[in-house]
Amino acid sequence: xxxxxxxxxxxxxxxxxxxxxxxxxxxxxxxxxxxxxxxxxxxxxxxxxxxxxxxxxxxxxxxxxxxxxxxxxxxxxxxxxxxxxxxxxxxxxxxxxxxxxxxxxxxxxxxxxxxxxxxxxxxxxxxxxxxxxxxxxxxxxxxxxxxxxxxxxxxxxxxxxxxxxxxxxxxxxxxxxxxxxxxxxxxxxxxxxxxxxxxxxxxxxxxxxxxxxxxxxxxxxxxxxxxxxxxxxxxxxxxxxxxxxxxxxxxxxxxxxxxxxxx
Numbered sequence: 001x002x003x004x005x006x007x008x009x010x011x012x013x014x015x016x017x018x019x020x021x022x023x024x025x026x027x028x029x030x031x032x033x034x035x036x037x038x039x040x041x042x043x044x045x046x047x048x049x050x051x052x053x054x055x056x057x058x059x060x061x062x063x064x065x066x067x068x069x070x071x072x073x074x075x076x077x078x079x080x081x082x083x084x085x086x087x088x089x090x091x092x093x094x095x096x097x098x099x100x101x102x103x104x105x106x107x108x109x110x111x112x113x114x115x116x117x118x119x120x121x122x123x124x125x126x127x128x129x130x131x132x133x134x135x136x137x138x139x140x141x142x143x144x145x146x147x148x149x150x151x152x153x154x155x156x157x158x159x160x161x162x163x164x165x166x167x168x169x170x171x172x173x174x175x176x177x178x179x180x181x182x183x184x185x186x187x188x189x190x191x192x193x194x195x196x197x198x199x200x201x202x203x204x205x206x207x208x209x210x211x212x213x214x215x216x217x218x219x220x221x222x223x224x225x226x227x228x229x230x231x232x233x234x235x236x237x238x239x240x241x242x243x244x245x246x247x248x249x250x251x252x253x254x255x256x257x258x259x260x261x262x263x
Contacts, residue, residue, distance in 0.1 A: 007059020081216025090214035125159035195245035
């Protein structure tokens, strides 16, 4: 029996994904528990629930702290292999930001100036979303990063991935369980969120190649994009805080439950 612990979140799309998970969990005779996490404190309103047996947690990255504190297993699936520096090395020519460099926060301005990248793309070399990956103006970036350091979100030696910017069209999210894609969704089309359960065979093919080259955890998500006339892998991320968009939630619950029950 698997218990799904779901983080209550005021955002409508998150609550819709939660409800879809709850519906399937109830249909299949498993259990669920909803928690509300106090921001920044990472405490649970009303106290940590006591749950025996296997747990799968789903919410924001803040749910990781609760999982660790409660010692739930498997809880969440995290891996150093989700870091973009590792993904870039493993995937090579099928990775979108193939020129990516991992540098310390304090060294970013110098590195991007040497490379002549202005603007440039930057994101944390973690799966914790200390800040959103985006295109930055080289002149303004030091002020942005100083704010994060001052507020102790990161320190000067925090690893940041930097690369030249890329213009991409359609973006897909694919959910991987035990080395195979179990469901997928378009999540953006031309920089606008337009979720749709559609995919090209070529997208599934490049995802399969990526999994062959780099399969860092039993459960995770891969993002693929249409780039020019071809396809590239954008990134790998942990499943437990990933948006599900138009993915088949029933299939996700069934396949993860089957995996957890078998371990």
